[in-house]
Amino acid sequence: MSAMLETPELPAVFDGVKLAAVAAVLYVIVRCLNLKSPTAPPELIYQDSALARFLLKSCPLLTKEYIPPLIWGKSGHIQTALYGKMGRVRSPHPYGLRKYLTMPDGATATFDLFEPRSEHCIGEDVTMVICPGIANHSEKQYIRTFVDYAQKNGYRCAVLNHLGALPNIELTSPRMFTYGCTWEFSAMVNYIKKTYPQTQLVVVGFSLGGNIVCKYLGENQANQERVLCCVSVCQGYSALRAQETFMQWDQCRRFYNFLMADNMKKIILSHR
Numbered sequence: 152m153s154a155m156l157e158t159p160e161l162p163a164v165f166d167g168v169k170l171a172a173v174a175a176v177l178y179v180i181v182r183c184l185n186l187k188s189p190t191a192p193p194e195l196i197y198q199d200s201a202l203a204r205f206l207l208k209s210c211p212l213l214t215k216e217y218i219p220p221l222i223w224g225k226s227g228h229i230q231t232a233l234y235g236k237m238g239r240v241r242s243p244h245p246y247g248l249r250k251y252l253t254m255p256d257g258a259t260a261t262f263d264l265f266e267p268r269s270e271h272c273i274g275e276d277v278t279m280v281i282c283p284g285i286a287n288h289s290e291k292q293y294i295r296t297f298v299d300y301a302q303k304n305g306y307r308c309a310v311l312n313h314l315g316a317l318p319n320i321e322l323t324s325p326r327m328f329t330y331g332c333t334w335e336f337s338a339m340v341n342y343i344k345k346t347y348p349q350t351q352l353v354v355v356g357f358s359l360g361g362n363i364v365c366k367y368l369g370e371n372q373a374n375q376e377r378v379l380c381c382v383s384v385c386q387g388y389s390a391l392r393a394q395e396t397f398m399q400w401d402q403c404r405r406f407y408n409f410l411m412a413d414n415m416k417k418i419i420l421s422h423r
Contacts, residue, residue: 153189164386185225192216203420228403234293242292242415243299247310252338258324261312262342263289273306276350277379282360284385286328286414288312293357307350311360313340315418322422330359330390333367337374340367344377354381391393 164213182198192214197203207213223229247265271277279301283294289310298308312320314335315327327371343350344354356364361383368374368381387393 156277184223184229184326185227186222188225190216190218203400245293245295245299245302245308247289247298247308250339250342252335252342254324254334254338256324256326258314258315258322258326258335259320260338261317261320262335262339263310265302265308265310267305267307268302269305276347277305277352278309278343278347279353279355280336280343280364281308281310282336282356282363283310283313284358285330285411286313286316286418287357287360288316290317297355306353307347309339309343311336315422318421327418327422330362331366333363333370336363336367339375340360350377352378354378356382356386357384358386364365 195207195213210397219225223233245265247263249261249263252260253264281294281297283289283291287294289295289298289312294310298310301308313328314323340352343352354364354368356362364381365383365386368378397404
């Protein structure tokens with residue numbers, strides 16, 4: 152009889168389950184946020200030259216330890232989501248003029264031109280010719296932020312709008328932007344060279360745009376005329392290795408396949 156009146160063991164087991172659940176959640180948070188990842192200065196790979204030494208001296212940030220924002224700053228996923236969807240608290244809206252160029256096959260290429268808002272530090276005319284990332288254009292927040300900063304420092308900016316990426320610009324030929332076509336970027340650069348014969352060029356490409364600008368500069372040596380330098384930001388170098396990476400479920404990498412494919416489908420269907 153006394154055995155039947157004893158307290159059952161369920162509450163103790165239940166407390167153990169809750170403790171295990173809390174521990175599992177904490178582990179996922181620490182893993183997803185990369186909280187145990189140590190901070191370190193960036194790894195620099197360069198050839199020792201006068202230009203490299205000048206850049207390192209002029210940009211001490213390159214050799215300093217990178218200390219990200221607390222809690223979420225070590226997670227590339229959260230950084231991508233926050234900046235991609237929210238941008239800055241007060242994202243700038245630089246004013247520019249949209250230019251239209253008719254391509255030989257009937258396509259209509261567009262780019263936005265932003266004039267400098269101050270004198271350049273060396274007093275010369277310098278234009279940044281900018282190629283955004285995949286399916287991006289001059290109205291994206293990271294481009295607006297970059298252009299605003301460049302304008303304030305005396306740079307003219309020309310930003311290519313990838314063919315078909317702008318929702319309010321219809322296609323006038325049966326094609327949109329691709330991963331390797333440099334036709335629209337070349338047309339924009341030629342326009343800048345003819346319109347501003349005194350200007351020097353700084354070529355800038357983000358992600359997919361980095362591939363396009365590097366390909367453009369290597370296609371013909373004449374394309375390098377009046378180019379001071381080229382800056383490729385977050386460029387992918389090997390499509391085959393990237394494909395293997397995006398097929399991995401580790402750290403939710405494969406999830407980006409669905410996001411990028413859905414974005415491309417929306418662009419294609421908007422022009423059907």
